[in-house]
Amino acid sequence: MFGYVILHYQSIEITKKCVDKLLMFSKTNPIVIVDNCSPNGSGKQLEKMYSKCTNIxxxxxxxxxxxxxxxxxxxxxxxxxxxxxxxxxxxxDIMIENNDFDVIIEQFMEKNGVDVCGPDMVTLKGNHQNPLQLKPYTSKYLQRRVREDKIKVLLLRTRLFWKLYENYKKTHK
Structure with a gap:
């Protein structure tokens, strides 16, 4: 089963269109809308609007x-x-257009043996907003990247790193 997390900020009309699209495909899949502290009160409006929907x-x-x-x-x-x-x-502002979106994703994930995937986002003019990864990342690769990133974060927290960085900046303007 699919669940959806939608990040909302101020534009109630756009969020409503997004939710309406999802509800066209399934009335039961859970949808969580996160209002990111909209100053116009639209989060409260959404809360009221969907208060009777058990899956939202x-x-x-x-x-x-x-x-x-x-x-x-x-x-x-x-x-x-x-x-x-x-x-x-x-x-x-993401509008899922394919009625069989869930089937497409499930088949892709199983075929390629991946745990995480992202969209090829295309503007209305046909421009790709992100590079298309032709070969999916494996779980092993992602785990290695997470370990490497954790090491980088630890290094950034050390005084020695920042001292070396300051020296580097002085000599490499």
């Missing part, structure tokens, strides 16, 4: 934590509450 939850973030933390808040909630095969994390 609106989380109102008390502060705008940015893209990643806002999405993580919704992702953590949906993973705790539901037993899902897939979670789609998306901005409110």
């Amino acid at each position: 939850t609106v989380i109102i973030n008390e502060e705008n934590q940015g893209f990643a933390k806002g999405n993580n808040l919704g992702y953590q909630y949906i993973k705790r509450k539901y037993s899902l095969s897939y979670v789609v994390v998306m901005n409110n």
Whole structure:
């Protein structure tokens, strides 16, 4: 089963269109809308609008934590509450057009043996907004990258790194 996390900020019309598209495909898949502290009160409006929908939850973030933390808040909630095969994390301006979106994703994931994938985002003018990864990343590759990134973060927290960096900056203007 698929679940959806939608990051919302201010534009209630766009978020409503996104949710309406998802509801066209399935009335039962869980949808979590994370309002990232919209100053116009649109999060509360969404909460009221979807209060009778048992599969839609609106989380109102008390502060705008940015893209990643806002999405993580919704992702953590949906993973705790539901037993899902897939979670789609998306901005409110993403419109899924294919009725068989879930089938396409499931087949792709199984065929390529991947755990995480991202879209090839194309503008209305046909421009690709992100480079298309032709060969999917494997779980092993992603685990190695996570380990490497953790090491980098640890290095950034050391005084020695910053001392070396300062010396480098002085000699390499």
